[in-house]
Amino acid sequence: MLKFVAGRFLVSLAVAFTISFVTFFFLNIFTDPAQAVAGEEALFEEIEQIRTQYGFDRPILTRYFEWLGGIFTGDFGVSYYWNKPVGTLLLERAPQTIKLALMSVSVTIMVAIPLGIFAALNPNSIIDRFALSVAVSAQAIPNFWLGLILIIIFSVTFQIFPVSGDKTYYHFILPSIVLGTSSVPPVMRLMRTGLLDVINSDYIRTARSIGFSGWRLVTKHALRNAVLPVISVVAVQLGHKFGGSLITESVFAINGLGRLALLSILGADIPTVQILIFVFAITFIVFNLLSDILNAYLDPRLRL
Amino acid sequence: METTLLEIKNLNISFNVSKNIVNTVDNFSLTLKEKETIGIVGESGSGKTISMLGLTRLLPKQAFVDKGSILFKGRDISNISNKEFYQKISGKKISMIFQEPMTALNPVYTIGRQLISTYLFHNDVSRNSAYNRAIEFLDKVQLTNVKERMAQYPHQLSGGQRQRVMIAMALINSPELLIADEPTTALDVTVQKEIVGLIQKLIENLGMAMIFISHDLGLVSKTCEDIIVMEKGLILESGKAKDVLTRPKENYTKNLLKCLWSLDVDHKKINEYRTLLLDVKDISKSYQLPGSILKPKKVINAVRNVSFEIFKGETLAIVGESGSGKSTVAKIINGLTKMDSGDVLLEGKKIDSYSPLERALRIQPVFQDPYSTLNPNHTIGFIVRRPLLLNTSLSYDEIETKVAKTLDLVGLSKNFINRFPSQLSGGQRQRVAIARAIILEPKILICDEPTSSLDVTIQSQILDLLNELKARLKITIVLISHNISVVKFLSDRVLVMNNGEILESGNTLNIINKPKNNYTKKLMSAIFTVKKKV
Numbered sequence A: 001m002l003k004f005v006a007g008r009f010l011v012s013l014a015v016a017f018t019i020s021f022v023t024f025f026f027l028n029i030f031t032d033p034a035q036a037v038a039g040e041e042a043l044f045e046e047i048e049q050i051r052t053q054y055g056f057d058r059p060i061l062t063r064y065f066e067w068l069g070g071i072f073t074g075d076f077g078v079s080y081y082w083n084k085p086v087g088t089l090l091l092e093r094a095p096q097t098i099k100l101a102l103m104s105v106s107v108t109i110m111v112a113i114p115l116g117i118f119a120a121l122n123p124n125s126i127i128d129r130f131a132l133s134v135a136v137s138a139q140a141i142p143n144f145w146l147g148l149i150l151i152i153i154f155s156v157t158f159q160i161f162p163v164s165g166d167k168t169y170y171h172f173i174l175p176s177i178v179l180g181t182s183s184v185p186p187v188m189r190l191m192r193t194g195l196l197d198v199i200n201s202d203y204i205r206t207a208r209s210i211g212f213s214g215w216r217l218v219t220k221h222a223l224r225n226a227v228l229p230v231i232s233v234v235a236v237q238l239g240h241k242f243g244g245s246l247i248t249e250s251v252f253a254i255n256g257l258g259r260l261a262l263l264s265i266l267g268a269d270i271p272t273v274q275i276l277i278f279v280f281a282i283t284f285i286v287f288n289l290l291s292d293i294l295n296a297y298l299d300p301r302l303r304l
Numbered sequence B: 001m002e003t004t005l006l007e008i009k010n011l012n013i014s015f016n017v018s019k020n021i022v023n024t025v026d027n028f029s030l031t032l033k034e035k036e037t038i039g040i041v042g043e044s045g046s047g048k049t050i051s052m053l054g055l056t057r058l059l060p061k062q063a064f065v066d067k068g069s070i071l072f073k074g075r076d077i078s079n080i081s082n083k084e085f086y087q088k089i090s091g092k093k094i095s096m097i098f099q100e101p102m103t104a105l106n107p108v109y110t111i112g113r114q115l116i117s118t119y120l121f122h123n124d125v126s127r128n129s130a131y132n133r134a135i136e137f138l139d140k141v142q143l144t145n146v147k148e149r150m151a152q153y154p155h156q157l158s159g160g161q162r163q164r165v166m167i168a169m170a171l172i173n174s175p176e177l178l179i180a181d182e183p184t185t186a187l188d189v190t191v192q193k194e195i196v197g198l199i200q201k202l203i204e205n206l207g208m209a210m211i212f213i214s215h216d217l218g219l220v221s222k223t224c225e226d227i228i229v230m231e232k233g234l235i236l237e238s239g240k241a242k243d244v245l246t247r248p249k250e251n252y253t254k255n256l257l258k259c260l261w262s263l264d265v266d267h268k269k270i271n272e273y274r275t276l277l278l279d280v281k282d283i284s285k286s287y288q289l290p291g292s293i294l295k296p297k298k299v300i301n302a303v304r305n306v307s308f309e310i311f312k313g314e315t316l317a318i319v320g321e322s323g324s325g326k327s328t329v330a331k332i333i334n335g336l337t338k339m340d341s342g343d344v345l346l347e348g349k350k351i352d353s354y355s356p357l358e359r360a361l362r363i364q365p366v367f368q369d370p371y372s373t374l375n376p377n378h379t380i381g382f383i384v385r386r387p388l389l390l391n392t393s394l395s396y397d398e399i400e401t402k403v404a405k406t407l408d409l410v411g412l413s414k415n416f417i418n419r420f421p422s423q424l425s426g427g428q429r430q431r432v433a434i435a436r437a438i439i440l441e442p443k444i445l446i447c448d449e450p451t452s453s454l455d456v457t458i459q460s461q462i463l464d465l466l467n468e469l470k471a472r473l474k475i476t477i478v479l480i481s482h483n484i485s486v487v488k489f490l491s492d493r494v495l496v497m498n499n500g501e502i503l504e505s506g507n508t509l510n511i512i513n514k515p516k517n518n519y520t521k522k523l524m525s526a527i528f529t530v531k532k533k534v
Helices: A001-032 A034-039 A044-056 A058-074 A084-120 A126-140 A144-155 A169-199 A202-210 A214-242 A244-249 A257-266 A272-299 B050-054 B081-091 B113-124 B129-142 B146-150 B159-171 B187-205 B215-222 B241-246 B251-262 B326-334 B356-362 B380-391 B395-408 B414-417 B426-438 B456-473 B484-490 B508-513 B516-523
Strands: B004-017 B020-033 B037-041 B063-072 B094-097 B179-182 B210-214 B226-231 B234-240 B274-287 B298-311 B314-318 B341-346 B363-366 B444-448 B476-481 B492-496 B500-509
Touching: A001 A272, A034 A044, A034 B081, A034 B508, A044 B215, A044 B508, A084 A126, A084 A169, A084 A214, A084 A244, A084 A257, A084 B326, A126 A169, A126 A214, A144 A169, A169 A214, A202 A214, A202 B113, A202 B159, A214 B004, A214 B146, A244 A272, A257 A272, A257 B159, A257 B215, B004 B050, B020 B251, B037 B050, B037 B215, B037 B380, B037 B516, B050 B063, B050 B094, B050 B179, B050 B210, B081 B500, B094 B159, B113 B129, B113 B146, B113 B159, B129 B146, B129 B187, B179 B187, B187 B210, B187 B215, B187 B516, B210 B516, B215 B226, B215 B241, B226 B241, B226 B251, B234 B241, B234 B251, B234 B456, B251 B456, B274 B326, B298 B326, B298 B341, B298 B476, B298 B500, B314 B326, B314 B484, B326 B363, B326 B444, B326 B476, B356 B363, B356 B380, B363 B426, B380 B414, B395 B414, B395 B426, B414 B508, B444 B456, B456 B484, B484 B508, B492 B508, B500 B508, B500 B516, B508 B516
Parallel strands: B037 B210, B037 B226, B094 B179, B179 B210, B314 B476, B314 B492, B363 B444, B444 B476
Antiparallel strands: B004 B020, B004 B063, B226 B234, B274 B298, B274 B341, B492 B500
């Protein structure tokens, strides 16, 4: 197991380096960082002056290693657009996104997993049909629409939840429902098909021949096998959410990473954008690594 | 005095197929005394397994028990609630062993945990004593290093070892009745014999009754006192094993027996073949399992320095268990795999110097599973015609005549030309596969387990067909098989392989009757035959 974790960790590290390299190169080759700092209407001389002043005229590899070294020492560079160190920006914005991500994934899990289990235990029943229609609708409804509808019902008409903002946990309930709903379909479907497969397997027949039945059969013999693919999908969803949701954060006026990314891209703020891309990639890698480790812990056949 | 343990009366089981009720088991009755063993024999679809799943309430969802009574120790258990049945009967009084040890154990839990939870389910004892009980039963099924085994997962064990664990699991609650559903069919021949012996010994020691389900009449007659013969959901006949074998009443049973006998007839005079057709010289092949960053690659030597010759017109059998390298040898001859070293000379020329088309004209394969080797989207005519289209420049009429002639040769009428594989039975499909292989009139036919996935009666028809083709077309056959009876019936010479090496080779009868190598002896003693009574 330790060997497995070490191996996966090394692979993840390699992926992270590749991503940092690719992002840095693309952003610095296809855009002109000096032009971005100087602004659109700057004169040629001004741009050239900035180029030497900021050191953009040095070889790209030198700048890359300088940037990478900065990340390791906690120096993420300075944002020209926000006039702040990028590290400070991240620390300001990340808590909102993390709260939203964790809460919305909890919503997904609380809805999708029980629904998937019940649907699998009663295939083609009313519950199953209901679960399927929930999945289809959740997939079809756009986030901004659901967000606005929830605001109209729960904030305007009944005034239970605040309309927007990110001051208290209370502010995060509606956006979490919106964001969590969009991940319900894949998780629920995987839970359903996974459990259905397991329930029709030979080893469940063996367990039934011993006398296991009903709920005990599911929890003691089937769930661990069925939940394996679900873990990977939840990890991917969690990765998505940590990248911040542009639309949901905008609708509910939450100052998270999603909005930061949007505004930084519009402002051609290369230092912020490249750190954000790198951070999003790293969270994806970390969640995938965690889900691989959890999967291997649950399924001995994966510990190769 | 022996008391009756189980009495099934007029059990009917039906399937609900898209709102049509289809009766699958019709009036199944059985009486079993304590400590008695009874065998249920039949081919696939005969209802032998379904009737027992009806007894243990493990039927698939669409199936249900229509009517009938099941008396277990004098009490009717067909009407008791599911809850009571699961708590008091299944796993406790009646246990089952299934066919597939590879999938019958839960892959994510250790052997120990599965055994312990099985025991704790029916017994209110401490975890510690359940652990000791599990150890005791792993000992009983003759596994080694039982303490380490407890912490192992199913995928770390071999098929035979898993089946032993399965047996331990079925017996750990000391049931009074054991139902064994083809417990050895998925195992290698030599392992089969050990497992059957183990089951027999254990039920005798523990004083249990057993119902043994199998398609193998020879095996059942050796294991059970009584036999029930089933076909298409009906019991055809039942009685003492020796009576059924010596004085079969029903034609179907006679047929089953004939299949066993026909494979047992005295071998015809061995012909001497002189012209060298294929010369295999010192070939080796190894596979590499992919490693990872921290793990070196693992090398498996599938074939190690194997040499043999094949003469024109003879049938050579390559015998061995799974993993012996016999199929790899076949693949190399067939050009489906490249060898690492050595040479294969076909008519004096290196086999790699032939183009794929040239090779296909000379060597053709017939594979094991006719259900997956025929493309379901093509008609039989297309499948059989295609080799001609690819390899020859015959006219349309010539091709059609040849297709019809070849189909006739394998015993299929012209009507099959427009049918699809899914409309054919397993035996018919295998005939199509043979027709496809012989239409180019190849010099060598490589048959890789040509009958293993077919029912017994169909098996003997296909073997007869191959024998006939051999005589009529003077074709050379390389037969790959683990089934000694098939080998005995068809082949002139035998090569015995194990771990990628040839252990022994020679005349079929000599090898079967006077094996020299210890492994060959083990292999030969593992077959259950029924001697024809004079």
